[in-house]
Amino acid sequence: MASRPELVAPPEIFYDDAEARKYTSSSRIVEIQASLSERALELLALPDDGIPKLLLDIGCGSGLSGETLSENGHHWIGLDISPSMLNVAVEREVEGDLLLGDMGQGLGLRPGVIDGVISISAVQWLCNADKSSHNPILRLKAFFTSLYRCLANGARAVFQIYPENINQRELILKAAMRAGFAGGIVVDFPHSTKKRKEFLVLTCGQRAVNSMPEGKDDDGESCSDDDSEDEENQTVRVSDRHRPQKKQKWNKSGKGKEWIKRKKEQMRRRGNAVPPDTKYTGRKRKDRF
Amino acid sequence: MRLLTHNMLSSNIKGVEKGFPLRIEAEKVVEKPVEMNADFLRKMFEKVEWKAFLEASRSMGYAQLPEEVDSGMLESDEFLSRFHHALLELHLEEGALVCPETGRRFPVNKGIPNMLLHEDEV
Numbered sequence: 001m002a003s004r005p006e007l008v009a010p011p012e013i014f015y016d017d018a019e020a021r022k023y024t025s026s027s028r029i030v031e032i033q034a035s036l037s038e039r040a041l042e043l044l045a046l047p048d049d050g051i052p053k054l055l056l057d058i059g060c061g062s063g064l065s066g067e068t069l070s071e072n073g074h075h076w077i078g079l080d081i082s083p084s085m086l087n088v089a090v091e092r093e094v095e096g097d098l099l100l101g102d103m104g105q106g107l108g109l110r111p112g113v114i115d116g117v118i119s120i121s122a123v124q125w126l127c128n129a130d131k132s133s134h135n136p137i138l139r140l141k142a143f144f145t146s147l148y149r150c151l152a153n154g155a156r157a158v159f160q161i162y163p164e165n166i167n168q169r170e171l172i173l174k175a176a177m178r179a180g181f182a183g184g185i186v187v188d189f190p191h192s193t194k195k196r197k198e199f200l201v202l203t204c205g206q207r208a209v210n211s212m213p214e215g216k217d218d219d220g221e222s223c224s225d226d227d228s229e230d231e232e233n234q235t236v237r238v239s240d241r242h243r244p245q246k247k248q249k250w251n252k253s254g255k256g257k258e259w260i261k262r263k264k265e266q267m268r269r270r271g272n273a274v275p276p277d278t279k280y281t282g283r284k285r286k287d288r289f
Numbered sequence: 290m291r292l293l294t295h296n297m298l299s300s301n302i303k304g305v306e307k308g309f310p311l312r313i314e315a316e317k318v319v320e321k322p323v324e325m326n327a328d329f330l331r332k333m334f335e336k337v338e339w340k341a342f343l344e345a346s347r348s349m350g351y352a353q354l355p356e357e358v359d360s361g362m363l364e365s366d367e368f369l370s371r372f373h374h375a376l377l378e379l380h381l382e383e384g385a386l387v388c389p390e391t392g393r394r395f396p397v398n399k400g401i402p403n404m405l406l407h408e409d410e411v
Contacts, residue, residue: 051328054293054336075329075377077294081405090399095323097294101404105411108301108404110309113336133408142411146301 004164010130015061015082024062024088033120036197037065040118040158041072043186043201043213053115056150058103058159059122061085063094069118070095077114079103104139106146114150117157123200124161127168140172144179153205157181160199169198169270176202185271188216198271257282290381290400292345296337298402300388300395302410308388310341311395313348317383325373331363333376346375 005014015023023029046053053074057066060078062085069076076096080086086098101107104126126143127136147157163169173185181202189195201213260282268274300308339358346354353371355362362368386395386402393410396403 051332052326054297054333075293077297083401086401087399090401097290098401099290099294099298099404100401102406105406106301108299108308109297110299110338113297131408133411150297 004162006125006128006164010128011125012081012083015085017084017087020062020082020084020088023085024064024092030064033064034068036120036160037068037118039188039197039216040065040120040160040199041068043158043199044116044118044156045213046074046116054113056107056109056114056117057096058117058119059125060089060096060098063089063092063096063098065118065120066094066096079107103143104134106142107150109146109150111149112152114155115152116155117147117151117159119157119159121160121162123159123172124163124168127164127171136171137175140175141178144176144181148179148181148204151204155204156183157202157204158199159202160197163198166270166272172200176200180204184212184269186213186215187271190215190217190271190273196273254282254284290397290402291377292342292349292379292381293333293376295345295381295386296342296376298386298404300390300393301404302388302391302393302406305388305390307390310338310345310389311386312389313345313381314385314387314394315349315381316385317381318349319380319382320374320378321380323377325370327369330369330373330376334358334360334363334372337376342375346379349375349379349381351375351379 005011008014044055055069055074055076057069057076057078060066060076060080061082063078066076066078066089077099078086078089078094078096079099079101080089081100081102083100086100089098103122123143126140128134129136151157161169161172163172169185176183181204183200183202186199186201188197188199199215261277264274264277264281295311295313298309298311300311302308343354343356346352351374354375355368358368380400381397382400384397386397387393388395
């Protein structure tokens, strides 16, 4: 079996009765889901005023992530496409309300009513075209625009995602930005292959656009990307643009340290694993190598 | 499904402009008591569309909500407890939601509304 369920079958077929039961009875998955949803809730940064919020859980499945929300006292509405998963959720008597629906068809919710959205390992399913009528770009667009509409001003949406490759990540991020969201990707444990987790953190409306939360790392250090440093490198001077093409060819020493650093910063912002900047960065190898 | 969710839900069919509120066809309604939180109720009161909420609670067989409301009523414990009961304790277990514009029925089974659209409705 392929290691990614997205490659096996559409979600409503992959998560059949057997798979749904297996999913919820595996203590390992339960543990992972709980820790992921806890982290997602943390990233949501809900105001700490003790008032329960109305949250939305996209791809709630059997309600594992919703349980974390209930434990924190919030009311939630869960959406999932797999009836089998929802049946398990009903059996487990989760506290939130459940909806059977397809996020790619857009969310039928009134504008401005939801205080926050979490979604654990679900949005990458949108990148698949499981039926001939499916168009991932249109489905992503329908999802994000309807999501933007139903969120209250300043509300956040946190999606834990497993993008298959850079292109998928870009596709998702682009669709979100087009819908009007601000935000980006927070990577926890970026240096570990197994523990690495990506969270797409989106903000709707006016609340501090530039206050992205920081990712976690093993040594306790936060590893956020500071955009302010490389701003001067990104400006293009007019005189540069009008120079003849010939002169833009690389000189002997390659594209230079600045260029490499800028590219690395760019890749880091996309959430890719990039080696750290050291004194060797951009240096030429010795001839005898 | 609670009335809280019903009040947020609208029909998502392509071309429908006013898909709210969905009409409730109740076959089975259950009550599940939950703890009351006045702060949450006050906050939700701002968001709830009262007319739709009133109609929905009536179609679920609960007729003790007042016709007209204002935010001053939130001080009264009696109103709060009724509001709480209708908003969070009444569950639509079996039945259907009907789109007000197209008349399309979204069936509700085991408390889960099936909001999946057909291909020609997307």
